[in-house]
């Protein structure tokens with residue numbers, strides 16, 4: 001039987017966050033949120049402006065997944081953990097025959113939202129490997145558990161063009177200040193009649209969503225969640241194959257799953273996956289805006305006023321479209337909405 005992971009996490013995160021902030025181990029950066037509702041879709045996008053982050057070196061670690069040669073920086077998610085950032089650890093089993101996988105919850109050392117935390121694998125696992133059933137189950141259990149006090153969103157940046165900077169496998173969690181994620185209503189409005197079918201939202205970029213109806217029996221939940229995630233990976237691979245058929249220049253691109261870049265956004269009710277074409281949006285004056293999974297959750301981070309102005313001018317959807325792939329219609333077995 002699978003165990004219920006990380007029992008009693010919320011008070012531990014709260015207490016540890018306060019202690020780490022006080023000790024100065026955790027560096028919180030002030031930011032301002034600008035709401036940019038998209039007129040056509042009604043999605044209430046948020047642009048978070050954090051000018052102090054512009055001073056932070058941006059490319060630390062980034063590019064390693066592209067195989068560039070550089071001295072390997074120390075792994076911040078390897079033990080011994082920085083005591084102030086350490087929250088809890090647990091071993092989670094898929095079923096009674098499974099030896100289990102070890103996970104650690106650490107606070108994000110460089111956060112712009114309070115109580116941003118990470119779920120990292122205890123042993124080193126590459127960030128470019130797909131989420132395992134136990135990993136998704138652990139993340140979902142944490143989301144479910146925390147939702148009774150404060151709803152959270154989980155995200156996973158995978159691959160060189162996903163916005164990921166750390167190669168040690170980790171998912172991240174942020175609290176949703178108003179209890180809803182920007183895409184919640186849009187997903188609800190566009191869900192298919194058959195809620196078991198994965199579907200594509202009518203957006204100008206390829207995206208795949210699976211609604212979750214997780215079995216209450218914990219011995220079935222990891223396999224169920226793992227299967228839902230696999231369905232989304234299948235759609236991503238099929239989408240890439242179809243694109244390559246239409247555009248042969250793509251055929252020479254990455255074909256192995258471990259070489260594809262994608263973002264995953266997860267709540268207790270859905271998993272949303274977006275394949276990535278490039279990491280950064282370049283403004284008209286040549287400034288780069290790095291987009292990670294939170295961008296595809298409707299929350300973009302900008303570090304310069306000029307970048308903020310440009311996002312306001314072109315709109316968030318244009319930015320996202322630029323760093324993702326164009327959609328193609330899903331196969332017959334999947335409910336497909338018209339693509340705008």
Ligand code: B4P
Nearest residue numbers: 048076108109110112157163164165166292294299300301
């Ligand atoms: P990655 O998956 O590798 O990359 P990332 O979230 O895009 O963060 P990045 O490091 O590239 O920072 P960025 O300036 O883009 O995640 C690694 C995570 O580990 C990060 O959260 C990082 O801060 C954390 N970390 C690094 N060293 C650590 C250590 N020693 N101990 C503990 N944690 C460590 O973005 C700055 C921050 O803003 C990131 O946390 C990012 O996730 C967050 N962010 C981005 N967009 C946001 C938005 N719209 N709203 C709120 N937060 C946002």
